[in-house]
Amino acid sequence: MSEASLRGTFPRVSIGVSACLLGQKVRYDGGHKRDAFLIGPLAKFVDYLPVCPEAAIGLGIPRPPIQLVGDPGHPRAVGVRDPALDVTGRLEDFARQTVPRLQQISGYILKKDSPSCGMERVKLYGEPGHMPERKATGVFARVIQEALPLLPLEEEGRLNDPVLRENFINRVYAYRRWQQLETDGLTRAGLIAFHTRHKYLVMAHSQAAYQRLGRLLSDLSREPMDRIAHAYIHELMTALTRRVNRKRHSNVLQHIMGYLKRSLDQGDTAELLRTIEAYRREEVPLIVPITLLRHYFRRHPDPYMQGQYYLCPHPDALSLRNAL
Numbered sequence: 001m002s003e004a005s006l007r008g009t010f011p012r013v014s015i016g017v018s019a020c021l022l023g024q025k026v027r028y029d030g031g032h033k034r035d036a037f038l039i040g041p042l043a044k045f046v047d048y049l050p051v052c053p054e055a056a057i058g059l060g061i062p063r064p065p066i067q068l069v070g071d072p073g074h075p076r077a078v079g080v081r082d083p084a085l086d087v088t089g090r091l092e093d094f095a096r097q098t099v100p101r102l103q104q105i106s107g108y109i110l111k112k113d114s115p116s117c118g119m120e121r122v123k124l125y126g127e128p129g130h131m132p133e134r135k136a137t138g139v140f141a142r143v144i145q146e147a148l149p150l151l152p153l154e155e156e157g158r159l160n161d162p163v164l165r166e167n168f169i170n171r172v173y174a175y176r177r178w179q180q181l182e183t184d185g186l187t188r189a190g191l192i193a194f195h196t197r198h199k200y201l202v203m204a205h206s207q208a209a210y211q212r213l214g215r216l217l218s219d220l221s222r223e224p225m226d227r228i229a230h231a232y233i234h235e236l237m238t239a240l241t242r243r244v245n246r247k248r249h250s251n252v253l254q255h256i257m258g259y260l261k262r263s264l265d266q267g268d269t270a271e272l273l274r275t276i277e278a279y280r281r282e283e284v285p286l287i288v289p290i291t292l293l294r295h296y297f298r299r300h301p302d303p304y305m306q307g308q309y310y311l312c313p314h315p316d317a318l319s320l321r322n323a324l
Contacts, residue, residue, distance in 0.1 A: 012047050013107070013176045014049060015109060018109065018111035020033045021033055022035075026052040029062050029065075037156075037159060045315055054066070054091075057087060064081060068122055076088040092139060094140065095140045095142075102144065109168075112157035117141050118155070150237050167243065174198065174237070175237065178236075201310040216235065253293070254276060259302050287324075294312075
């Protein structure tokens with residue numbers, strides 16, 4: 001296995017983002033919420049599509065703040081100081097107009113707590129004198145979620161969690177690969193190859209999901225290709241949203257180690273087992289056993305493992321697995 005195969009080559013991906021997170025002064029108070037990860041490490045690999053729905057619908061900068069009221073499923077966005085200011089329809093219309101621009105992006109990072117962009121647990125205000133409840137979604141974000149259910153979404157606040165950060169970037173690159181498969185022309189052979197290369201990546205998230213995907217592809221002649229592909233990618237992206245704990249990663253690492261059993265001597269085998277166990281006990285991060293496996297596969301190439309995205313799902317330079 002070549003060094004390029006082990007470390008991967010990654011095309012730049014396009015990601016939508018709340019404009020304030022890139023340092024644009026578009027917030028209601030004329031400020032920004034620049035995010036160090038987005039403008040630093042991630043920016044080396046990503047082309048951003050910045051969007052500020054509130055500025056885009058003409059509310060101005062600075063502007064009177066808005067808040068969510070009413071039905072948690074379909075709240076209204078109204079002025080904090082002037083409830084007669086209702087911009088719900090304008091935000092929804094702008095979101096629907098924006099959807100076509102988002103067809104080619106591979107992920108979206110939203111501003112937490114925003115009445116327009118918040119992905120979840122945005123404050124919902126009720127009767128005067130009552131405390132707000134965190135149970136709403138921003139108006140713009142809700143329309144995007146409904147229109148593009150496959151698109152990986154995350155809030156910048158949740159990206160401070162190392163597991164959620166790696167999970168989101170993992171989904172972005174998996175979705176980008178799917179988009180490329182569709183662009184190249186979806187075929188039965190292409191879909192099988194795509195599924196094969198994602199085997200251990202999916203197994204880490206859910207072995208049950210991997211089995212369901214396998215059954216879905218067991219007879220590609222029974223239904224139209226587009227229907228099977230639709231069911232496949234929905235199942236895949238749903239599975240990849242699941243958090244992966246150390247037990248699941250350790251199980252996958254041991255499965256992968258099986259491809260080296262005829263190649264390693266007793267000492268190398270013992271070293272690899274100790275490293276995987278050290279990871280399971282939270283003594284070392286995931287990148288340690290992954291790096292050791294890559295080392296052994298360089299010495300003992302295996303064509304099947306060379307194609308597995310689990311060993312290199314995203315750029316090493318992002319250091320995502322250093323914190324897992």
